[in-house]
Structures are given as C-alpha cells and as structure tokens.
Amino acid sequence: MKANIVLLPGDGIGPEVTQAAKAALGAIAKRFGHEFAISEALMGGAAIDATGEPLPAKTLAACQEADAVFLGAVGGPKWDKSEKRPEQGLLAIRKALGLYANLRPAVTHPALYDASPIKADRLEGVDIMVVRELTGGIYFGEKEEGTDAAWDRCAYSGEEVDRVLHQAARLAKKRGGKVTMVDKANVLATSRLWRRRTEALFAEHYPELELEFLLVDAAAMHLLSRPASFDVLVTENLFGDILTDEAAMLVGSLGMLPSASLGNSGPGLFEPCHGSAPDIAGQDKANPFAALLSSAMLLELGLGLTEEAQILKEAVYDCLTQGQCTGDLGGKLGTKAATQAVLARII
Numbered sequence: 485m486k487a488n489i490v491l492l493p494g495d496g497i498g499p500e501v502t503q504a505a506k507a508a509l510g511a512i513a514k515r516f517g518h519e520f521a522i523s524e525a526l527m528g529g530a531a532i533d534a535t536g537e538p539l540p541a542k543t544l545a546a547c548q549e550a551d552a553v554f555l556g557a558v559g560g561p562k563w564d565k566s567e568k569r570p571e572q573g574l575l576a577i578r579k580a581l582g583l584y585a586n587l588r589p590a591v592t593h594p595a596l597y598d599a600s601p602i603k604a605d606r607l608e609g610v611d612i613m614v615v616r617e618l619t620g621g622i623y624f625g626e627k628e629e630g631t632d633a634a635w636d637r638c639a640y641s642g643e644e645v646d647r648v649l650h651q652a653a654r655l656a657k658k659r660g661g662k663v664t665m666v667d668k669a670n671v672l673a674t675s676r677l678w679r680r681r682t683e684a685l686f687a688e689h690y691p692e693l694e695l696e697f698l699l700v701d702a703a704a705m706h707l708l709s710r711p712a713s714f715d716v717l718v719t720e721n722l723f724g725d726i727l728t729d730e731a732a733m734l735v736g737s738l739g740m741l742p743s744a745s746l747g748n749s750g751p752g753l754f755e756p757c758h759g760s761a762p763d764i765a766g767q768d769k770a771n772p773f774a775a776l777l778s779s780a781m782l783l784e785l786g787l788g789l790t791e792e793a794q795i796l797k798e799a800v801y802d803c804l805t806q807g808q809c810t811g812d813l814g815g816k817l818g819t820k821a822a823t824q825a826v827l828a829r830i831i
C-alpha cells in the first residue's frame with residue numbers, strides 16, 4: 485500500500501526516538517512491499533526557534549494531508565519561560581485534527597517485572613487500555629494568568645463525554661468486557677456530568693458490559709494494588725494524563741508506553757506518552773520502545789496494517805525477553821543499539 489506519513493520529531497529525546505520510529509516504518513515497508521512517503525515537519529520548541537510558532541501553518545497543513553502522523557515529544561527548559569510554549573503546539577494539533585480519544589495501553593511483560601517498583605505477583609496479567617479524553621476539559625477551557633491570581637476553567641459538554649465513552653465501550657467489547665470510569669464526582673460538576681452520561685449511555689447501548697466507577701484518588705491507589713482487575717479505563721483529559729504516567733511504572737518505564745490519538749475521520753496522531761526528557765536528551769539513553777510501539781499502533785490503527793503491527797510488536801517484545809534494552813529497563817543498550825536490535829528482527 486501507499487501511505488503518506490508525517491513525522492514531528494520535536495524536542496529533547498523527541499528526534500532520537502522519532503529516528504527509531506522512522507527506521508522501523510522503513511523496515512516494515514521494505515519487508516511487506518509498501519510505499520511509505522515519510523516526511524518531517526517542525527513542531528514544538530524546534531518550530532518556535534525556526535518560525536516563532538509552536539505549530540506552524542505549514543506543519544498543520546502537512547499533517548491534515550497525511551494518512552498518519554507520528555510525534556516524538558515537545559518541550560524543554562529552554563522554552564519554559566517563553567511567551568509561546570511548545571506544548572501549545574501539541575494541544576493545537578490534537579484539537580485541529582479532532583483527536584478526542586487518546587488510547588494508552590499499559591501491558592506488563594514478565595521480562596520487565598524487575599524494572600517495576602511494584603511486586604511481581606501484582607503485575608501478572610496486567611493489560612489496561614486507558615482511554616483519555618483529549619480535546620476538552622481543563623486543558624482547553626478559558627484561562628487567566630495574573631501575577632497574584634490565575635484560573636483555569638474546566639468544562640465538558642455531554643456530546644464530548646458521550647463520544648469518548650462510545651470509543652471506550654467499543655474497545656471493551658473486543659477486550660475483557662469491563663469499563664472503569666474515573667472521575668471526581670464527589671467534588672466536580674463536570675465529573676457528575678460524566679457520571680450521569682456514563683450511567684445512561686451504558687444502560688442504553690452497552691448493558692452487557694461490566695461498569696465500574698472510581699474516584700480518581702482511589703483509582704490512583706487501585707491501579708497499584710489491583711492493576712490486573714482493570715480492562716478499559718476511561719477518564720477526562722487531566723486525570724488520564726496523570727494516571728497513565730503512573731500506569732507506565734507498572735510496565736517498568738515511561739519509555740514503554742505508546743499512544744494513539746484518534747478522531748472520527750482524518751489522520752490519527754501516534755506518540756509515546758513520555759515527554760522530551762531533557763535530563764537524558766542527546767545522550768543516546770532514551771528508550772525507543774514507546775516510540776516503536778506507537779509506530780505499531782500507527783500501522784494497525786492508522787493504516788489498518790494488522791500483521792505488520794504484530795511483527796513490529798513481536799520484535800520489541802523479543803528484544804525485551806533477550807534483555808536487549810536501554811538502561812531505564814536495566815539493560816545495557818543505547819537508543820540506537822536497542823533500535824538496531826528491533827530492526828534486525830524485522831528484516
């Protein structure tokens with residue numbers, strides 16, 4: 485097949501892990517006879533430096549025309565005090581492409597039990613799909629930033645809630661048949677809206693699914709004490725951001741968590757959950773596996789190439805089983821060598 489893929493390397497370790505994704509997509513294309521036209525565009529801090537904007541119009545246009553978009557990571561101390569922030573570009577592209585559902589799978593693997601701070605017996609069989617609402621909530625509400633006071637508005641419409649709930653329910657039907665909805669309904673009005681919509685929508689459309697409600701503070705605890713009991717976890721934008729970094733530590737490292745951001749139509753955006761990791765940037769230390777697993781999600785969910793995605797995933801997991809991984813997982817390889825180890829299993 486022919487596909488037009490746009491890469492947004494971004495900042496810090498972003499370009500390092502994007503190189504890994506590019507090489508893996510190239511290797512898959514070669515093995516299966518696909519023609520991937522892979523191009524790169526400016527995004528985040530790199531784009532601010534070059535153009536003054538975190539998401540230049542040219543970049544957005546290229547993404548809108550693409551079949552799928554891959555993003556490394558954006559942000560870093562260099563831009564933390566600048567008027568325009570790299571992160572604004574990421575929020576803007578998610579909004580512009582209508583990517584309201586962010587799928588973040590956290591799947592443990594026996595080879596990584598030692599890398600997790602959680603006891604091994606809790607990690608057996610953990611396979612959680614977090615569905616994070618991505619284009620609403622407090623991230624996108626009006627805000628005011630004064631010297632002595634500031635506020636951020638958190639708002640959701642019923643329609644915004646329903647569409648991401650449908651996405652979570654459809655996934656649960658194909659998986660373990662359970663959905664956990666996480667909110668703060670004891671305090672927040674938006675959370676009470678989420679809860680009412682969930683009750684009504686599941687009663688009407690998905691009565692066969694098991695439905696659990698958790699308050700976000702307790703959910704943070706249950707994720708560690710009984711992670712294997714979760715199947716699909718659906719929640720609002722901010723809670724989903726926080727809980728997925730926590731879930732990454734069940735797997736063993738933030739460098740292991742991939743993601744897919746999807747809308748109703750148009751290209752999806754595929755990106756590791758981690759950030760630009762300024763503390764290890766430029767040192768060949770970044771774990772490329774979250775980026776490679778995000779590329780597998782791009783193949784499967786972005787291009788419909790299921791077998792190709794499976795081959796890439798298996799290559800990553802085989803490396804893990806053989807101990808061929810980066811330092812965050814207790815391995816000895818650098819970013820480039822870990823990527824090569826995966827590529828050697830694809831070609």
Ligand code: NAD
Nearest residue numbers: 557558559560738739757758759760761763764770771812
């Ligand atoms: P971070 O995810 O960049 O790093 C947190 C910790 O995890 C660091 O110790 C880092 O070294 C480690 N880590 C992250 N990815 C890793 C990998 N692939 N391999 C090995 N170790 C890895 O979070 P942070 O330090 O809070 O944020 C740094 C910058 O990244 C900020 O500017 C933030 O806004 C941005 N950020 C961007 C994204 C994104 O682009 N999607 C996501 C999160 C944070």
Ligand code: IPM
Nearest residue numbers: 558559571574575725757759
């Ligand atoms: C993520 C990041 C972003 C978010 C930031 C960089 C805007 O933390 O993708 O998880 O909060 O969504």
Ligand code: MN
Nearest residue numbers: 725726729757
């Ligand atoms: Mn995050």
